[in-house]
Amino acid sequence: MSKPNQTLGEFIIENQTAFKYTSGELSRLLNSIRLAAKVVNHEVNKAGLVDIIGNAGDTNIQGEDQQKLDVYANDKFIQTLTKRNIVCGIASEEEDDFIAINSQDENNQNKYVVLIDPLDGSSNIDVNVSVGTIFSIYRRVTPLGTPVTLEDFLQKGSAQVAAGYVVYGTSTMLVYTTGYGVNGFTLNPAIGSYYLSHPNMQFPEDGNIYSVNEGNYSDFPVGIKKYIKYCQQDEDERPYTSRYIGSLVSDFHRNMIKGGIYMYPKSTKNPKGKLRLLYECNPMAFIAEQANGKASDGFTRIMDIQPTELHERVPFICGSKNMVEKAEEFMRNEQ
Ligand code: AHM
Ligand code: MG
Numbered sequence: 001m002s003k004p005n006q007t008l009g010e011f012i013i014e015n016q017t018a019f020k021y022t023s024g025e026l027s028r029l030l031n032s033i034r035l036a037a038k039v040v041n042h043e044v045n046k047a048g049l050v051d052i053i054g055n056a057g058d059t060n061i062q063g064e065d066q067q068k069l070d071v072y073a074n075d076k077f078i079q080t081l082t083k084r085n086i087v088c089g090i091a092s093e094e095e096d097d098f099i100a101i102n103s104q105d106e107n108n109q110n111k112y113v114v115l116i117d118p119l120d121g122s123s124n125i126d127v128n129v130s131v132g133t134i135f136s137i138y139r140r141v142t143p144l145g146t147p148v149t150l151e152d153f154l155q156k157g158s159a160q161v162a163a164g165y166v167v168y169g170t171s172t173m174l175v176y177t178t179g180y181g182v183n184g185f186t187l188n189p190a191i192g193s194y195y196l197s198h199p200n201m202q203f204p205e206d207g208n209i210y211s212v213n214e215g216n217y218s219d220f221p222v223g224i225k226k227y228i229k230y231c232q233q234d235e236d237e238r239p240y241t242s243r244y245i246g247s248l249v250s251d252f253h254r255n256m257i258k259g260g261i262y263m264y265p266k267s268t269k270n271p272k273g274k275l276r277l278l279y280e281c282n283p284m285a286f287i288a289e290q291a292n293g294k295a296s297d298g299f300t301r302i303m304d305i306q307p308t309e310l311h312e313r314v315p316f317i318c319g320s321k322n323m324v325e326k327a328e329e330f331m332r333n334e335q
Contacts, residue, residue: 005192006018006191006195007124007173007185007193007195007196008034008185008194008195008196009031009034009193010193011183011185011196012027012030012031012034013027013056015178015180025086025111025112026112026137026161026162026178028084028086028153028323029081029084029086029087029162029330030162030164030176031111031260032080032081032083032086033077033080033135033174034082034174034194034212035079035080035163036076036077036079036080036081037082037133037166037172037174038074038192039076040073040076040077040118040119040133040166040168041168041172041189042117042186043072043073043076043165044069044070044073044125044168044198044199045070045168046235047125047128047313048304051092051198053207054072055079055183062311063127064172066132066174066317069119069122069125069323070094070118070122071245071261072118073118073119073315074092074093074094074095074118074119076118076135077090077092077135078090078092078099078114078117080178081101081114082099084109085103085109086095086103086111086112086187087101087110087112087113087114087154087262088100088101088102088111088113088115088140088148088152089101089104089114089140089148089153090113090114090115090116091113091114091115091116091153091278091279091310092115092117092118092279093116093117093120093175093279093280094117094118096311096319097118098113098148098150098153098310098312100148101141101146101148101190101296102147106148108144108145108146108148109144109145111139111144111150111152112137112138112139112161113137113138113139113148114135114137114141114297115135115136115137115138115153115278115279115282116133116134116135116136116279117133117134117135117242117276117279117280118133119132119133119135120132120134120248120249120280121133121244121245121246121247121248121249123255124245124246124247124286125155127251129245129246129247130167130168130169130170130245130247130249130250131168131247131249131250132165132166132167132168132247132248132249132250132253133165133166133168133249134163134279134280134283134284135163135164135165135279135283136157136160136162136163136251136278136279136283137155137160137161137162137163137283138152138153138159138160138161139159139161140152140277141155148309153278153307153310154278154306154307154308154309154310155307156163156305156306156307157221157277157281157282157283157285157286157302157303157304157305158303158304160179160282160286160303161179162176162177162178163176163177163282163284163287164176164177164181164283164284164287165249165252165253165284165287166249166279166290167249167250167253169250169253170306171186171187172186172187172189173185173186173194173197173253174194174200175186175253175287176287177286177287177290177291179286179290180246180290181200181201181290181291182201182202182256182287182290182291183196183198183199183200183201184196184197184198184199184201185197185198191306197255201256201257201291202289202291202292203255203256203259203288203292203293203319203320203321204258204259204320205259205260205292205320205321205322206236206237206259206318206320206322206323207240207255207259207261207319207323208238208240208241208242208259208260209213209240209241209243209254209258209259209261210228210231210235210240210242210243210259210260210261210263210323211242211243211244211251211254211255211260211261211262211263212224212228212242212244212262212263212264212265213244213246213264214242214244215227215318216265216267216269216270217318219267219269220265220266220267221266221298221331221333221334222335223298223327223330223332223333224263224265224298224327224330224331224335226330226333226334227326227327227330227331229281230326230330238265238299240260243260246273247293248262248264248280248306252284252288252318254318255320256287256288256291257321259323260320260323261317261318261319261320261321261323261324261327262316262317262319263316263317263318263327264315264316265315265317266315268328271315272312272313272314273297273313273314273316274313275313275314275316276311276312276313276314277302277307277312277313278307278310278311278312278315280316281295281302281314281316281318282302282303284318284331285301285302285303285315287301287319288318288319292321293318293319293320293321293324294318294319294320294321294324294325295317295318295324296315296317296318296324297314297315297316298315298317298327298328298331299331299332302314302316302318314329
């Protein structure tokens with residue numbers, strides 16, 4: 001399905017016909033995310049210049065207020081997604097409530113809801129470490145012609161029609177799935193086009209990297225503590241390497257390429273885990289499974305969890321299949 005020098009725009013159109021997945025609306029939706037990600041990328045790249053061009057809250061030389069980058073990213077994604085007559089609702093990490101969007105004919109004919117973390121890992125921005133955007137797309141479940149409701153957002157991850165992330169790293173990449181494998185596109189900033197650089201991405205079945213904030217170790221469930229000790233044992237192919245950026249998208253991206261496991265378990269500080277089910281865990285879980293990896297809360301498949309709240313948190317274990325299954329085995333044994 002991939003061709004040399006193929007751009008993301010070409011790929012989206014070509015796959016629309018190949019998989020007949022929409023009347024073109026999903027393609028237009030993905031294109032709007034592609035566009036917003038370019039605009040945000042441009043701004044993220046200037047983050048190191050804040051002392052020169054002004055901080056959040058300052059007024060810049062054009063008389064515009066400088067915004068914090070996560071607020072800026074949120075605004076850009078919402079603006080871009082709102083204008084195209086495709087999306088009927090958006091939920092964002094930056095918004096307490098979902099945003100309802102009516103179609104231009106005022107008839108509520110837009111089909112899709114988008115859930116988004118516009119700038120994840122934003123504590124990394126000030127220190128020039130990579131951050132990301134995560135998105136998840138569903139068809140609404142309430143009838144067309146009626147206003148969107150919370151029910152449209154509280155769908156299981158298994159109902160996602162597309163999900164993806166953008167990593168603003170040493171290069172900027174957009175990685176996404178529509179349920180037919182995972183493909184990664186790298187932005188050529190000189191000309192503003194994304195090129196298919198990582199076709200058909202796959203997690204290696206096994207890996208030797210584990211990513212977890214070990215500062216929280218003493219608070220972790222016993223099963224996770226024992227699994228971490230297992231990762232550190234000098235036996236067989238172990239000890240594994242510990243790598244933790246503190247930016248989910250970047251940690252996930254590295255583990256998908258090299259083979260590894262990411263964990264954000266529950267702890268006393270975060271009794272339900274820290275990461276959000278709807279716009280952090282579900283989209284990453286969809287990508288992981290489409291890339292032959294696995295995602296669970298330690299016991300249950302992430303995409304089988306029935307959400308009950310927009311900003312619900314969940315423990316998250318995700319990565320190479322054999323590694324996630326091993327961690328689950330430790331969890332089960334300590335129940
Ligand atoms: P955020 O949505 O507030 O940016 O938090 C999510 C981030 C993830 O990207 C990252 O994996 C995790 O929080 C790091 O948390 P911690 O600093 O507690 O290890
Ligand atoms: Mg986040």
